[in-house]
Amino acid sequence: MGTPMQIETQGVSVVIGGRSVLNNESVRCTPATMTALVGPSGSGKTTLLHCLGLLLPVSQGQILINGKEVTKCGSAARRRFWRDHAAFVLQDYGIMESESVAFNVTMQSSPLGKRTSERLAQILDRIGLADRPEEAASHLSGGEKQRLAIARAIYKRAAVVFVDEPTASLDAINRRKVIDLLTDFATNGCTVVASTHDPEMIEACDKHHEIGSGPAVA
Numbered sequence: 001m002g003t004p005m006q007i008e009t010q011g012v013s014v015v016i017g018g019r020s021v022l023n024n025e026s027v028r029c030t031p032a033t034m035t036a037l038v039g040p041s042g043s044g045k046t047t048l049l050h051c052l053g054l055l056l057p058v059s060q061g062q063i064l065i066n067g068k069e070v071t072k073c074g075s076a077a078r079r080r081f082w083r084d085h086a087a088f089v090l091q092d093y094g095i096m097e098s099e100s101v102a103f104n105v106t107m108q109s110s111p112l113g114k115r116t117s118e119r120l121a122q123i124l125d126r127i128g129l130a131d132r133p134e135e136a137a138s139h140l141s142g143g144e145k146q147r148l149a150i151a152r153a154i155y156k157r158a159a160v161v162f163v164d165e166p167t168a169s170l171d172a173i174n175r176r177k178v179i180d181l182l183t184d185f186a187t188n189g190c191t192v193v194a195s196t197h198d199p200e201m202i203e204a205c206d207k208h209h210e211i212g213s214g215p216a217v218a
Helices: 045-052 075-084 101-106 114-126 142-156 172-187 199-204
Strands: 007-016 019-029 033-038 060-065 086-089 160-164 191-195 207-210
Touching: 007 045, 019 033, 019 045, 019 060, 019 207, 033 045, 033 172, 033 199, 045 160, 045 191, 075 086, 086 142, 101 114, 101 142, 114 142, 142 172, 160 172, 172 191, 172 199
Parallel strands: 033 191, 033 207, 086 160, 160 191
Antiparallel strands: 007 019, 007 060
């Protein structure tokens, strides 16, 4: 894992098409912690997640990374953050269906070196896909694709992982596997931020921030 990342919003509001979709939200997400963004459907959980991940500009307020304001950082700085520090596990998995399992983890099409191959094998074993590195990702189930997206974040050694409804539509077994993988991230010092309505996922998180209710609580 890279440099530990503390990411926070201070009084962030977002207006899209003249409609307020987020109003005065302040949340602090710290290393070695899983923070759940919770609230009813349409409350702005995903919007806040996207603001924290620098995917969406804010209309008001500040975003800080390790105490440094990055609210209006340029596109080059955002790309460096995404490339060097962050991983995203979004609802559509972000999987390249026609590519192999191995490619989706490493994002490399050239032959892998011995050390890289060993690391890939260890990660695939950890997510339960050890015997399927050359299989097309399109053959995987929804739960397997979700675990594959998490494997990419593990391989990347991301310092912060943003996950949007990571257990939605998963059966009980896959839900538990995904939660355990994300918990391992936090245990190893990663900052994990999850937009979720799943009670089991919420229970696994260290802090909970309910949209519209003030600061996150343990």
